Amino acid sequence: MLDYVAIFLTIIVAALMAGGALLLSALIGPSPAKTKEKERPFECGLVPIEEPGRRFPVHYYVVAILFVVFDIEVIFLYPWIASFDEVGLYGFIGAMAFLLVLTFGLIYEWLRGGLEWH
Amino acid sequence: MWIELLTKVLIAGAVLTGILSFGGVLTWVERKQSALMQDRIGANRASILGFRLLGLFHIMTDGIKMFAKEEFIPRTDHRVLFLLAPFIAWLFSLAAFAVIPFSPELTVAGYQVTLQVANPEIGLLVAFAMMGMAIYGVVLGGWASNNNYALLGSMRATAQMISYEVALAAAAVGPLLIYRTLNMQEIVIRQGQLYNGWLPLWGIVLQPLAFLLFLVAGAAETKRVPFDLPEGESEIIGFNLEYSSMRFGAFMFTDFIEKILVACLTTTIFLGGWQVPWLADDGFRLGGALALELGPMVVWLLRLAAFGIKVCALIYVLMLVRWTLPRFRYDQLMSFGWKFLLPLAFLNIIVTAAVVLVLNL
Numbered sequence: 001m002l003d004y005v006a007i008f009l010t011i012i013v014a015a016l017m018a019g020g021a022l023l024l025s026a027l028i029g030p031s032p033a034k035t036k037e038k039e040r041p042f043e044c045g046l047v048p049i050e051e052p053g054r055r056f057p058v059h060y061y062v063v064a065i066l067f068v069v070f071d072i073e074v075i076f077l078y079p080w081i082a083s084f085d086e087v088g089l090y091g092f093i094g095a096m097a098f099l100l101v102l103t104f105g106l107i108y109e110w111l112r113g114g115l116e117w118h
Numbered sequence: 119m120w121i122e123l124l125t126k127v128l129i130a131g132a133v134l135t136g137i138l139s140f141g142g143v144l145t146w147v148e149r150k151q152s153a154l155m156q157d158r159i160g161a162n163r164a165s166i167l168g169f170r171l172l173g174l175f176h177i178m179t180d181g182i183k184m185f186a187k188e189e190f191i192p193r194t195d196h197r198v199l200f201l202l203a204p205f206i207a208w209l210f211s212l213a214a215f216a217v218i219p220f221s222p223e224l225t226v227a228g229y230q231v232t233l234q235v236a237n238p239e240i241g242l243l244v245a246f247a248m249m250g251m252a253i254y255g256v257v258l259g260g261w262a263s264n265n266n267y268a269l270l271g272s273m274r275a276t277a278q279m280i281s282y283e284v285a286l287a288a289a290a291v292g293p294l295l296i297y298r299t300l301n302m303q304e305i306v307i308r309q310g311q312l313y314n315g316w317l318p319l320w321g322i323v324l325q326p327l328a329f330l331l332f333l334v335a336g337a338a339e340t341k342r343v344p345f346d347l348p349e350g351e352s353e354i355i356g357f358n359l360e361y362s363s364m365r366f367g368a369f370m371f372t373d374f375i376e377k378i379l380v381a382c383l384t385t386t387i388f389l390g391g392w393q394v395p396w397l398a399d400d401g402f403r404l405g406g407a408l409a410l411e412l413g414p415m416v417v418w419l420l421r422l423a424a425f426g427i428k429v430c431a432l433i434y435v436l437m438l439v440r441w442t443l444p445r446f447r448y449d450q451l452m453s454f455g456w457k458f459l460l461p462l463a464f465l466n467i468i469v470t471a472a473v474v475l476v477l478n479l
């Protein structure tokens with residue numbers, strides 16, 4: 001139990017350090033008046049022609065979905081590692097079946113061109 | 119109870135301060151080392167009273183400059199997220215060091231002394247979780263910047279980091295199947311055995327393929343060359359384009375901290391952590407016989423130093439790679455992760471599991 005409390009305490013200490021540094025910078029740094037030109041999105045001096053943040057390639061969604069599937073797969077392997085000795089051959093077969101199903105998923109995705117980048 | 123908690127806070131403070139200082143030194147090492155490889159002199163101008171100390175004062179001047187710059191906040195719908203993003207990245211990359219086993223436990227006058235803040239049974243998962251949380255900084259930073267280039271940069275960076283996160287976690291499964299624990303101290307202790315009485319059975323000896331996969335995925339996860347598209351300092355505009363002052367510094371520092379984190383994780387899983395070859399609890403042993411007797415304090419210090427040396431060596435290798443290889447193209451980067459690293463890691467898992475099961479290791 002103490003170990004998990006200690007992780008929480010570390011997060012608090014880290015937050016104090018990071019937050020303190022960022023706050024200090026906000027206090028020390030100058031803050032000149034803002035102009036309309038200065039607040040415009042920085043595109044190397046050109047005037048932006050499109051409002052930002054509306055459209056971007058759908059491919060990033062595909063990668064995100066793949067990430068969710070495979071990261072959960074890998075995380076499911078970790079309990080198997082921890083209990084490898086108890087579950088033995090039965091657990092091995094189960095884990096391999098699980099791994100194979102998802103590997104077929106990866107192969108399918110590969111063949112359908114989901115991993116290609118245009 | 120309160121004494122214990124206070125001790126934990128003190129250890130956490132000491133570890134995090136050490137990591138931050140080491141990160142600061144790394145900014146200087148990076149500059150000097152690149153200068154060395156390119157036959158330049160490198161940073162050497164900052165001085166105090168005429169003393170230059172090989173340009174070491176540049177660490178301080180860099181910091182002062184970061185603090186003293188204007189803190190620019192663009193006109194954006196997500197002001198809070200914009201302010202929060204560097205904080206999140208910095209916070210969670212630091213918090214991951216809670217579970218890193220810098221040293222073994224030492225009992226001094228009835229007290230357990232160790233430089234590891236927390237040693238939970240799922241230590242490695244905590245480290246991976248914190249690394250995953252740090253990605254939010256990149257996502258939110260680009261999203262809240264109200265800038266097309268920053269948004270695209272953050273999308274690229276996010277896709278890269280989550281792709282290699284999978285490969286990283288999958289590569290670690292191989293050696294973990296041999297240790298069969300997620301407790302960080304246990305992982306290190308399991309690597310203390312010797313094969314035939316002389317070869318230390320570290321993870322790199324048992325799982326050389328997994329070591330390479332882990333190191334490459336770790337380099338990509340922390341945006342090192344040749345996977346540094348999210349940064350691409352002078353050529354490609356990245357997610358941190360609208361950031362200035364220490365908020366930009368937070369992103370830059372997070373990178374250095376994550377480099378240390380990946381080096382620490384690789385050391386723990388593959389390079390035997392704090393293990394010194396042939397050093398047992400009571401001194402150096404060769405062929406089972408005590409060759410040199412040492413006190414527990416000396417052994418503890420030697421092991422702490424061993425961890426530091428291994429981490430420094432790994433970081434130096436990553437720095438050598440930086441100035442040796444050119445950068446990947448983005449499609450090459452993504453297909454390398456999904457079509458090469460991940461299948462190889464899966465193959466490694468299957469073979470390792472079968473061998474461990476048959477040989478009953």
